[in-house]
Amino acid sequence: MKVAPSLLSCNFMKLEDEINAIEDAGADYLHFDVMDGMFVPNLSFAFPILQQIRAHTNMTIDTHLMVQKPERYIQSFADAGSDIITVHVEATEHIHRALQLIRDTGKKVGITLNPGTPIEVLIPVLHMVDLVLVMTVNPGFGGQSFIQECLSKIEFLNEYRDEHQLSYEIEVDGGVNNVSAQYCIDSGADVLVAGSYFFKHDDYSIPVRVLKGE
Ligand SMILES: O=C(CO)[C@@H](O)[C@H](O)COP(=O)(O)O
Ligand SMILES: [Fe+2]
Numbered sequence: 001m002k003v004a005p006s007l008l009s010c011n012f013m014k015l016e017d018e019i020n021a022i023e024d025a026g027a028d029y030l031h032f033d034v035m036d037g038m039f040v041p042n043l044s045f046a047f048p049i050l051q052q053i054r055a056h057t058n059m060t061i062d063t064h065l066m067v068q069k070p071e072r073y074i075q076s077f078a079d080a081g082s083d084i085i086t087v088h089v090e091a092t093e094h095i096h097r098a099l100q101l102i103r104d105t106g107k108k109v110g111i112t113l114n115p116g117t118p119i120e121v122l123i124p125v126l127h128m129v130d131l132v133l134v135m136t137v138n139p140g141f142g143g144q145s146f147i148q149e150c151l152s153k154i155e156f157l158n159e160y161r162d163e164h165q166l167s168y169e170i171e172v173d174g175g176v177n178n179v180s181a182q183y184c185i186d187s188g189a190d191v192l193v194a195g196s197y198f199f200k201h202d203d204y205s206i207p208v209r210v211l212k213g214e
Contacts, residue, residue, distance in 0.1 A: 001185060001212045004029035004062050004171065005204070006195035007053075008044060008142045015049075019057050025204035029062040031173070031193045032082070036067040039091050040140035046073075047080045054081025062131075062193075064112065064173065066139045067091060071098045078105035086110025086133050089121055099128045112173075114138060119153040123160075129168050131191075132157055136184075137174030142195040146175030151187045158188035178210045185213050 005027050010018040022030065030053065035044040054061065063082040067073060070087040071094065077085050085102045089111060092098050102109045111122060112133035122132065134153045137144040150172075157170045171191035172184045181192055198207045 001189070002028035002169075002191040003198075003208050003211045004031040004191055004193045005198045005207075006031040006033055006142060006173070006193050008033045009195035009199040011199070015053075016056060019053060019059070021204050023057060023059055025208045027059075027204070027208055029060045029084070029191065030057070031195075032061055032063045034063060034065050034067055034077075035140060038068045039088065040066045042140045047076060050077070050080040050082065060084065062086070062110075062171075062191075064110075064133065064139075064193075065091075071101055074098065074101045075105060078102075078107050082107055084108040084110050084131055086112050086131060088139075089113050090117060096125055096128070099125055103128070110171075113153075115147045115150050119156050126157075126160065126166060126168065127164070131169045131171055133171045133173055133193075134189075135174055136172055136176070136180070139174070144175055146177070146180040146183075148183070151183055154184060154187035154189050176211070178207075181211050182213070 005022050035042045037043045060083045062084045064086050085107050087098050089095050099109050108130040110131040111129045136146050136150045169190040172189045173193035176192050176194045177197035192211045201207050
């Protein structure tokens with residue numbers, strides 16, 4: 001199990017210390033949530049912060065683009081230092097092209113979907129991706145409650161991966177805490193994103209251990 005703290009909930013006044021502490025605690029990815037105020041009703045951060053984080057750490061930067069027509073920005077996120085670039089299937093009319101654009105940058109290719117979107121929508125492109133992010137809240141904000149009904153999507157992705165000999169990672173994002181993490185682990189998740197639950201601890205090795213099921 002991998003753990004990906006969502007920087008949305010960190011203390012930005014101490015960003016450098018936060019990143020060092022996340023790394024020392026044994027987390028695997030830095031989850032970087034980009035919001036455009038159009039695809040989701042909130043704004044977050046983008047290139048200048050990403051570039052500075054990239055200059056500071058070798059951790060895998062897992063970029064979650066909650067952005068309308070993300071193909072406009074894929075090259076820029078690759079250049080700014082993302083390692084994984086994940087786009088929403090609902091955010092573009094041309095998901096196949098968007099995924100191909102990510103592949104062409106040499107970065108890892110991620111796809112994601114909102115809680116209200118059926119998982120079957122992803123079938124035509126699952127062979128193209130390195131990571132599938134299952135949203136377990138409606139994107140746009142940290143600190144929301146886990147939507148249990150999304151667990152069946154994790155199970156589906158697991159079975160589909162086995163049946164078709166694919167190798168994407170299954171990542172879960174939204175409302176992940178000590179309780180919901182266990183449901184995700186049981187359903188077959190590989191990576192857990194956690195924001196509010198992770199950063200409420202003083203010692204980040206605790207949520208890392210709990211989320212890894214140790
Ligand atoms: O993408 C998003 C929200 O849109 C997430 O990555 C959140 O930032 C996770 O925060 P918690 O639900 O864990 O507090
Ligand atoms: Fe996210």
